[in-house]
Amino acid sequence: MTDFPEPAESRPDPVEIRGFLHFPGWLDLQEQREMVADLRAVAATAPLFSPMTPYGRPMSVRMTSAGRFGWVSDRRGYRYSETHPEGLPWPAIPHSILSVWRTVSGSARMPECCLVNFYDDHARMGMHQDRDEADFTQPVVSISLGDDALFRIGNETRGGRTQSLWLRSGDVLVMGGAARLLYHGVDRIAPGSSTLLPNGGRINLTLRVVT
Incomplete structure (x- = not known):
């Protein structure tokens, strides 16, 4: 498959x-x-697999990854790994996804991880920071596919005023600069708001430079 065209x-x-x-x-x-x-x-x-938190509770999202690194979680903690939990290397990031990074990221580097999260009707993502990467000057690029998600943006520390927006299928979000370490999460999914995925749900992709 060829890359998507440059933005018109x-x-x-x-x-x-x-x-x-x-x-x-x-x-x-x-x-x-x-x-x-x-x-x-x-x-x-x-x-796709259902990761376990270090506290012994399963996460509500299912996930997989592409690229040199994938993101995993278990009793040993949250971390990047060069292999899937089944032991195999992650597949390459598709060109269709890399094209979005090239166009919107403003980075001279290419992403080393594409985290793929699948949200069903009941899945959530608690407020968190993306700080497992080595270089915080590199942005995180998010792509939304499928049902709408209510996305919440917080602050550099927990608590305080937050702001929410609906992310819809085809939306792209870039977290960089002063926003790179802001807390953020997904409060809920709007079931049936998109027909992109035949069985419903939402796919969120986050592209990151890890090293």
Whole structure:
């Protein structure tokens, strides 16, 4: 599959929300469908799994990864790993996903991890910071596919005023600069708000430079 074209005039301008750059509707429906097909190939090589937190509780999302590194969690803690829990290397990040990074990230480096999170109707993601990477000057790029998600943005420490926005299928979000270490999470999913995934749910991709 070839890369998506560079953004044309029809591509949306970003909206800044507490330092996050939100590109609503960045991917059109055909691009979303092609990306989902690429992700099915990723999951065929590196199956989705339900990670366990270090506290012994299962996370509500299922996940897998692509790239040099994947993200795993178990009793040993949260960390990056070069192998899937079944022991195999992660598959390469699809070109359709890398093209989004090239266009919106502003980084000269390429992502080393594409974390794939699948949310069903009841899945959530608690407020957290992305700080397991070595270089915080590198952004995190998020791509939303499928059902809408209520995304919450916090502060550099827990607590305080937060702001929420709905992320819809095809949206892209860039977390960099002063927003790189802000707490953030997903409060809920809106079931049936998208027909992209035949059985419903939401896929969220986060692209990161790890080293």
